[in-house]
Amino acid sequence: MMKAAVPETFGTLDQRSRDIFRRIVESYLGDGEPVGSRNLSRILPLALSPATIRNVMSDLEQLGLIYAPHVSAGRLPTQMGLRFFVDAFLEIGDLPPEERKSIEAQVRAAGSGHSVENVLTEASQILSGLSRGAGLVLATKVEGALKHIEFVRLEPTRALAVLVTQSGDVENRVIDLPPGVTASQLIEASNFLNAHIQGRTLSEARSELARLKEETKQALDQLSQHLVEEGLAIWSGGGNDQPTRLIVRGRANLLENIHAQDDIERLRHLFDDLETKEGMIQLLELAEAGSGVRIFIGSENKLFSLSGSSLVVAPYRDAEQRIVGALGVIGPTRLNYARIVPMVDYTAQLVSKLLR
Structure with a gap:
């Protein structure tokens, strides 16, 4: 949990001042309303007069822990007071x-x-x-490990690239096809990618194909090679x-x-x-x-x-x-x-x- 720098003066608050401050904050957290000295005198465990409480509240105001939203109103915690309460008093238990x-x-x-x-x-x-x-x-x-990629032709110049991760997530993207790409070239590009991407993340697969650049040129014709590069490029930029x-x-x-x-x-x-x-x-x-x-x-x-x-x-x-x-x-x-x-x-x- 974040801890703010709390002025050393706060550590010198006596128990009476801490009790009054804590009740003011707890009242605010409960209903959002200011609380005055008379109400505080009724709910505090110590028997204190409203006048004594007002003196303590004045000291707390001087420290910047509480303020009066209106003239003659009760007091609310300041932002600094809330931070002090969270750091010094808040008791955090476990969930039921x-x-x-x-x-x-x-x-x-x-x-x-x-x-x-x-x-x-x-x-x-x-x-x-x-x-x-x-x-x-x-x-x-999240770059999960890849399982499979496939190209499905939608029309002569467009295809759907389907990417499946080993966790079962599926992503689909539409890509533009170079003129003249055949059904066999789509299959060839898919097969080549699947042979090299399985178990790798996208960034790892891109690095591997870059390393195999010469081998890719020898194994695939120009159009199939373009599909291989396009098939990974469409998912780039999401590290x-x-x-x-x-x-x-x-x-x-x-x-x-x-x-x-x-x-x-x-x-x-x-x-x-x-x-x-x-x-x-x-x-x-x-x-x-x-x-x-x-x-x-x-x-x-x-x-x-x-x-x-x-x-x-x-x-x-x-x-x-x-x-x-x-x-x-x-x-x-x-x-x-x-x-x-x-x-x-x-x-x-x-x-x-x-x-x-």
């Missing part, structure tokens, strides 16, 4: 057994058809439903380091408690930024920078600085333990972090297992 079983059953059911896309979409939906925020999954292009898609479920959840048009516009900009190539790369870098779940609150990251949202995110890995994507929850800063952190962590572990 029944919730773990439910998440596992849904993720495994989605993966029963060997579709990575289904698994990732279901993971996003699960996180949205359980958190009441937006579930987010960033998927990079592990380039995110390819962002799956988001539950965006409407973020609008439930938003009424101001400005806030809605900020959320729209957030998702527009996330869906750009730069935004997705940055999101993946955020997840990669830590070994597990990371928490970003408001403007701690420029992606969320305008929307005032929080992100709980964790990476997931392939069979070689390479980080190939990230998943998490976006929501208001008063997310139930104690519940969502283990939820995101467990879902990332499940997705990693299914990708092995």
Whole structure:
């Protein structure tokens, strides 16, 4: 989890100040409303007068941990206060057994058809439903081991290239055929590719064919050789380091408690930024920078600085333990972090297992 630099002064807070601060934050996380000294005097375990509590609240304001949204109102935690609470007070337990079983059953059911896309979409939906925020999954292009490639003629100058991986994923692309290509040349090109790509990733297959360039020229005529090169080239540019898609479920959840048009516009900009190539790369870098779940609150990251949202995110890995994507929850800063952190962590572990 991300740890922010907390001023040393915070460590000098006495137990009374910590208790009052903690109650203010817990009240905010519960209902989003400011809490005043009179209400705090009723719920604190210590018998303190409202006047004493107000003095402590004034000290907490001086430290930048809380603020008053309106004159004579109660207090809310600042962004710095939320970060301090998450780092110093948040107790993160494990998910209840029944919730773990439910998440596992849904993720495994989605993966029963060997579709990575289904698994990732279901993971996003699960996180949205359980958190009441937006579930987010960033998927990079995973280079699986190849099993088979075939060319199927559609019309005289076009063919369908069908690529099958050893995990059962199938991709189809339409390619243009050079004039004069015969059915036997399509078969010849397929056979040559299948003899050299099986068990290799696309990048490995391209390297192998480059190494066999002279042999390829001798074994194939010019048109068949063009098909071999075209057959691999159409899948190029999708290496592990380039995110390819962002799956988001539950965006409407973020609008439930938003009424101001400005806030809605900020959320729209957030998702527009996330869906750009730069935004997705940055999101993946955020997840990669830590070994597990990371928490970003408001403007701690420029992606969320305008929307005032929080992100709980964790990476997931392939069979070689390479980080190939990230998943998490976006929501208001008063997310139930104690519940969502283990939820995101467990879902990332499940997705990693299914990708092995």
